[in-house]
Amino acid sequence: xxxxxxxxxxxxxxxxxxxxxxxxxxxxxxxxxxxxxxxxxxxxxxxxxxxxxxxxxxxxxxxxxxxxxxxxxxxxxx
Amino acid sequence: xxxxxxxxxxxxxxxxxxxxxxxxxxxxxxxxxxxxxxxxxxxxxxxxxxxxxxxxxxxxxxxxxxxxxxxxxxxxxx
Numbered sequence: 001x002x003x004x005x006x007x008x009x010x011x012x013x014x015x016x017x018x019x020x021x022x023x024x025x026x027x028x029x030x031x032x033x034x035x036x037x038x039x040x041x042x043x044x045x046x047x048x049x050x051x052x053x054x055x056x057x058x059x060x061x062x063x064x065x066x067x068x069x070x071x072x073x074x075x076x077x078x
Numbered sequence: 079x080x081x082x083x084x085x086x087x088x089x090x091x092x093x094x095x096x097x098x099x100x101x102x103x104x105x106x107x108x109x110x111x112x113x114x115x116x117x118x119x120x121x122x123x124x125x126x127x128x129x130x131x132x133x134x135x136x137x138x139x140x141x142x143x144x145x146x147x148x149x150x151x152x153x154x155x156x
Contacts, residue, residue, distance in 0.1 A: 027105040067147040
């Protein structure tokens with residue numbers, strides 16, 4: 001049976017593509033990957049909160065939260 | 079050809095198993111995954127620095143750094 005991986009984000013315009021790279025790098029043979037935009041899907045906020053998500057983007061693997069911070073280049077923000 | 083994924087860490091005693099879960103969740107069909115303990119393998123520091131790694135644990139996918147912060151439970155630290 002596959003484990004569950006949920007990638008939560010909120011549409012950060014600088015980082016979204018890069019963040020999705022992380023979700024897309026997850027092994028589909030091991031994990032059923034779901035991507036949730038918490039800014040648009042506020043009904044999922046409680047579930048994210050319950051999993052221990054404190055900030056986005058975050059990846060929840062088997063119920064354990066990992067907070068991911070992309071080190072965006074200053075140049076990307078100009 | 080596989081892309082390169084490098085997971086850098088420094089042996090955090092609370093988080094190491096959980097952090098490795100992230101590295102192990104990477105799709106081996108897409109990425110060649112390497113795990114580097116920067117505390118023990120200081121010769122790799124410059125390479126991590128050059129990739130933009132500012133803190134550990136970090137995952138570098140195709141040369142782009144993602145900083146991962148495991149939300150360790152307070153209970154795990156007692």
